[in-house]
Amino acid sequence: MANTTDAADERAEERRGASSVQSVDRAVSVLESLARLGEAGVTELADELGVHKSTAFRILGVLENRGLVEQEKERGKYFLGAGVLRLAGAAAIRLDISQEGQPVCRALAGETGETANIAVLDADAAVNIMQVRGSAAVTAFNWLGRRTPLHATASGKVLLAHLPPERQDALLGRKLARFTERTLTAPGALRKQLAAVHDDGFACTVEEFETGLNAVAAPVRSYDGSVIGALGVSGPAYRTAPEHLPELAKAAVTAAAELSRRLGHGG
Numbered sequence: 722m723a724n725t726t727d728a729a730d731e732r733a734e735e736r737r738g739a740s741s742v743q744s745v746d747r748a749v750s751v752l753e754s755l756a757r758l759g760e761a762g763v764t765e766l767a768d769e770l771g772v773h774k775s776t777a778f779r780i781l782g783v784l785e786n787r788g789l790v791e792q793e794k795e796r797g798k799y800f801l802g803a804g805v806l807r808l809a810g811a812a813a814i815r816l817d818i819s820q821e822g823q824p825v826c827r828a829l830a831g832e833t834g835e836t837a838n839i840a841v842l843d844a845d846a847a848v849n850i851m852q853v854r855g856s857a858a859v860t861a862f863n864w865l866g867r868r869t870p871l872h873a874t875a876s877g878k879v880l881l882a883h884l885p886p887e888r889q890d891a892l893l894g895r896k897l898a899r900f901t902e903r904t905l906t907a908p909g910a911l912r913k914q915l916a917a918v919h920d921d922g923f924a925c926t927v928e929e930f931e932t933g934l935n936a937v938a939a940p941v942r943s944y945d946g947s948v949i950g951a952l953g954v955s956g957p958a959y960r961t962a963p964e965h966l967p968e969l970a971k972a973a974v975t976a977a978a979e980l981s982r983r984l985g986h987g988g
Contacts, residue, residue: 747772748780752801755790760798818941818950821983822851825952829976830855833969835956837976838864839941840876841949842884845892847877850950857960872897872911873904873930875923875938876951882918883940883948889915903928923970924951927963935961937970939977944985952977 747770754769755761761769767777781799784790788804822839830837834857840847846868871877871892881889897906905911918924923939930936938953954969955961961969 744780747776748784751777751780751784752789752805755799755801760793760800762796762798766799817984818980819850822941822950822952822980823853825976825980825983826851826853829853829952829954829972832976833954833956833972835954835961835969836864837952837954838876839980840869840874840880840938840951840953842880843868845871847871847874847880847951849876857956869930870898870900872906873900873926874953875926875936875955876953878914878918878924878926879938879940879951879953880948882915882924900930901928901932905929921970922974925963925966925970927966928958933958935963935966937966937973939970939974940981941977941984942981942986944987946986949984952980 750770751766754766758765763774763777763781766781767774770777770780781790781792785792785799785802788802790799791802792799818839818841826837826839830853834855836855837853838849839851840849842848847870848868849864849866852864869877871881881892884892893908893911897908897911898904899906905914914924918940923937925935925937927935934955935958936953936955938951940948941950941952943949952973954973956969
């Protein structure tokens with residue numbers, strides 16, 4: 722009897738999953754139709770999708786709640802909302818950093834001999850979108866696509882330092898994970914470090930995320946001066962001792978300024 726019940730539950734779950742996928746597909750189709758048409762009413766969009774008006778209306782309601790579509794109240798027409806611009810802008814930023822950052826990252830890795838990487842904010846973590854290994858790098862570890870903690874990495878601290886105060890407070894108000902005996906988890910001490918990031922123009926970590934690994938990072942700015950990424954250098958602790966980090970930081974700051982210039986930042 723139990724096996725029969727389990728099988729029935731599994732089939733029901735599969736049906737719900739198929740229905741959810743279909744709903745997502747239809748929502749994407751609505752966005753694509755509005756991108757092509759500019760604006761459209763419920764009836765027109767229902768015809769485009771081949772669904773009943775009530776189904777199209779429900780999809781539009783969800784998209785409107787998320788800011789992905791908006792409705793022109795007098796005529797009832799729908800058009801793409803500001804939320805789409807926000808998503809497109811985030812994608813464009815990553816593409817721009819990736820394209821413009823490649824030669825800068827290569828040059829930084831060549832100058833320092835260490836691993837250079839570019840990270841951007843991904844919700845409550847830093848995600849590495851580019852990595853170039855220098856001639857002295859001793860490990861082939863791939864950081865690409867890896868989400869790393871904001872409070873325990875140099876790139877993460879750069880990104881965390883430049884968040885709006887209320888968001889920074891929310892992140893520091895959580896219980897922060899400890900990765901090594903050097904990981905800083907006290908909010909007060911972290912705030913002092915984040916203030917120093919603004920004063921110094923860079924962040925450092927000494928074996929805070931992984932034992933034997935040190936790093937520096939500097940902010941990458943967009944055309945409007947906002948910090949949209951971090952350009953960092955990391956290497957083994959025996960070669961990047963604390964007394965050598967200021968020299969690495971100087972190279973990272975120069976490289977980050979060059980990448981910022983390529984992205985349209987003039988200051």
